[in-house]
Amino acid sequence: MQAVINFLRGLFSKEEGQTLAEYALILVLIAIAVIAAVTLLGGQIEAVFNAITAALGIGG
Template structure:
């Protein structure tokens, strides 16, 4: 565990670590937007797929 902590700390202190932190923040923002979109549109998408499935059933 200490090795992982030291490796992560060294990555965050150096400039390469700054890039890593920026990518982590970008990933978190994209994930947050994706979760929000699924939450808001999830019911509508399910309804559309149910309507499509209903059109194919006899």
């Protein structure tokens, strides 16, 4: 466990670690945006897929 902590400390103490942290932050922000979009548009997305499955005749 100590080796993992030392590795992470080493990453964040170097420039490469700062870049890694920035990429991780961007990834988290994108994930939050995707979750928010799916939450807000979930009903509309479901309606589109239901219409597609009905048109294809594979709905149950």
